[in-house]
Amino acid sequence: MIRVVLVDDQPLIRSGLRVLIADIPDLEVAGEAGNGAEAVELVQQLRPDVAIMDIRMPGMDGIEATRRINADPEAKTRVLVLTTFDEDEYVYGALRAGASGFLVKDMPLKTILDGIRVVAAGDALIAPSVTRRLIEEFAARPEPAATTRRAVVDGITDREREVLTLVGRGLSNTEIAEELTISVATAKAHLARLFTKLDARDRVHLVILAYEIGLVAPPR
Numbered sequence: 001m002i003r004v005v006l007v008d009d010q011p012l013i014r015s016g017l018r019v020l021i022a023d024i025p026d027l028e029v030a031g032e033a034g035n036g037a038e039a040v041e042l043v044q045q046l047r048p049d050v051a052i053m054d055i056r057m058p059g060m061d062g063i064e065a066t067r068r069i070n071a072d073p074e075a076k077t078r079v080l081v082l083t084t085f086d087e088d089e090y091v092y093g094a095l096r097a098g099a100s101g102f103l104v105k106d107m108p109l110k111t112i113l114d115g116i117r118v119v120a121a122g123d124a125l126i127a128p129s130v131t132r133r134l135i136e137e138f139a140a141r142p143e144p145a146a147t148t149r150r151a152v153v154d155g156i157t158d159r160e161r162e163v164l165t166l167v168g169r170g171l172s173n174t175e176i177a178e179e180l181t182i183s184v185a186t187a188k189a190h191l192a193r194l195f196t197k198l199d200a201r202d203r204v205h206l207v208i209l210a211y212e213i214g215l216v217a218p219p220r
Contacts, residue, residue, distance in 0.1 A: 002120045003030040003048040005077075007039040007065065009057040013105075017052065024113060036060030040068045043077050049120045053099070055083040055090050063093040070098030070201055078119045078202070082112065095208070098201045101125040123172055124203040155197055161215065163190040167203060168210025 004027060006014045014032050021027045030048045033039040037060040043051055051069065055062040066079045080101040081094045094102055100119045103112060104127050118125045156164065159180075166176045177187040191206075200206050210216045 002027050002050060002116060004050045004052060004116060005031045005042050005046060005048045006052050007033045008054040009034050020109060027116060036062055036065030039065045043069050048077055050116050051077050051079050052082050053079050055085055063097050066094060066099050067097040080115055080119045095204055100202050100204060103127050160190055160194055164194055164206060164210050165215045167206045168216035
């Protein structure tokens with residue numbers, strides 16, 4: 001059972017999500033919050049698997065709440081941002097704060113429910129429109145300095161570099177295992193070491209790093 005908290009300043013939105021999730025056997029709403037400060041406190045109390053987080057809220061916004069949740073070394077809660085606003089400043093702010101996913105509210109219900117499961121499993125999910133803009137952003141950047149690439153690559157093994165490249169291409173743990181002919185458990189072990197060596201908070205940050213150091217080339 002995946003335990004979820006709903007964070008949105010609009011009670012109607014929370015109520016709608018709660019009703020929809022109530023019919024899903026593997027999902028459970030553990031609590032609700034109307035702003036970022038309440039969300040941080042609720043996550044500390046309940047330790048849910050996923051926090052579905054809005055961005056614009058009175059008082060503490062969703063980005064700051066996400067940052068504080070991820071700053072707690074004891075917290076295992078993954079944040080899935082679900083918002084009406086997909087402007088770049090919100091996207092980058094949420095990802096830098098440690099969000100594991102970014103979806104917009106007008107997406108199909110199945111996509112949102114699948115997003116909860118994906119994020120709970122430790123993977124990342126970003127709305128296609130947002131992904132395109134991220135790729136365009138990386139494509140517009142100058143090539144990373146050779147010294148920067150070398151410093152990162154020299155700190156990881158050849159196998160870890162292969163795994164990082166596949167993460168950057170968007171493959172899941174199962175797909176990485178199949179691609180490299182290893183077990184899923186071994187793929188997860190390589191990812192765990194990458195998180196530690198590269199000081200990455202989550203899979204999203206590994207994807208960004210793979211682009212930044214040139215392991216994955218944005219499409220032209």
